[in-house]
Amino acid sequence: MTTLLVIAKEPRPGRVKTRLTPPFTPREAATLAEAALVDTLRTVAATPARRRVLVLDGAPGPWLPPGFDVVPQCAGGLDERLAAAFAGCDGPALLIGMDTPQVTPALLTVDFAGCEAYFGPAEDGGFWALGLAHPDPELLRGVPMSTPTTGAVQRERLAGAGLRVRELPRLRDVDTVGDAEAVAAAAPESRFAAELGRLGAVVGR
Numbered sequence: 001m002t003t004l005l006v007i008a009k010e011p012r013p014g015r016v017k018t019r020l021t022p023p024f025t026p027r028e029a030a031t032l033a034e035a036a037l038v039d040t041l042r043t044v045a046a047t048p049a050r051r052r053v054l055v056l057d058g059a060p061g062p063w064l065p066p067g068f069d070v071v072p073q074c075a076g077g078l079d080e081r082l083a084a085a086f087a088g089c090d091g092p093a094l095l096i097g098m099d100t101p102q103v104t105p106a107l108l109t110v111d112f113a114g115c116e117a118y119f120g121p122a123e124d125g126g127f128w129a130l131g132l133a134h135p136d137p138e139l140l141r142g143v144p145m146s147t148p149t150t151g152a153v154q155r156e157r158l159a160g161a162g163l164r165v166r167e168l169p170r171l172r173d174v175d176t177v178g179d180a181e182a183v184a185a186a187a188p189e190s191r192f193a194a195e196l197g198r199l200g201a202v203v204g205r
Contacts, residue, residue: 001050002110002131003089007073007082008037008098010058019175028199035195036174038063039101039187047105050092055085078145082130083137094118094131099173102187103128107168117158119151120168123179126150128171136161 009016011034013026020029044052045065054064057073064070074084085095092112096103100122110118112133120129125148132139139161143154158165174180174192184193 001048001092002112003051003053003091003093004044004047004049004108005053005055005085005089005093005095006040006044006068006098007055007085007095008040008057009033010056010061011037011063012058015058017174020177020180023177024199031199032174032180032192032195033098034061034063035190035192036101037098039190039192040096040098040103041065041068043103043105044068044096044108047108053085053088055081057081079140079143082145083140086132086135086140087137089135091135092131092133093135094129096120096129097173099175100128100171100183101174101190101192102171102183110166114164115166116163117165118168119155119158119165121151121155121170123170123172124148124175125152126173127154128173129168130154 011030013030016033017029020032045067052068054068054070055073056070060070071088073081086093094110110131116133118131120127122128139157143157144150172179172182174183180196184196187193
């Protein structure tokens, strides 16, 4: 069975979702980040897994459900932090972030029979999910992160290693207000959508 990894930041004002300010205040942006994280963790908790791990920058809060191991993120760039997350796994693992609250258990229930990797491209050119049957940190180290070509480079790294890659659906990360509105529309029953609707009414969006 697969280990499910969630890499996330503690949802503290001024540290998360800064591209949502304005129109939202740093506190409101953190509220939206927490809602996205809660939705993500609930989905992971509802997905069959060998182990569930939150790879966290910061401290856990009351938003953390039971059943998760919490490990701190290592120092360094995002590529190093993702690599270290996989290095802590001794079997198949699928890693996602906290920016896709529309994710479902069906999307996270992966089977590595017939492939060695899963790749979930994001609309912004990055990726929202990466799965490895045999976690190898070197598959991530040196990949330039947070660029429009991050996903293409990471996908080519997997192919260059001779891995058979199975594609997951393309999803949209929550970075901007436009992203937030589109993701909320895709997951109208989510806590994220509820918080966006509440806060949107406050700021007149």
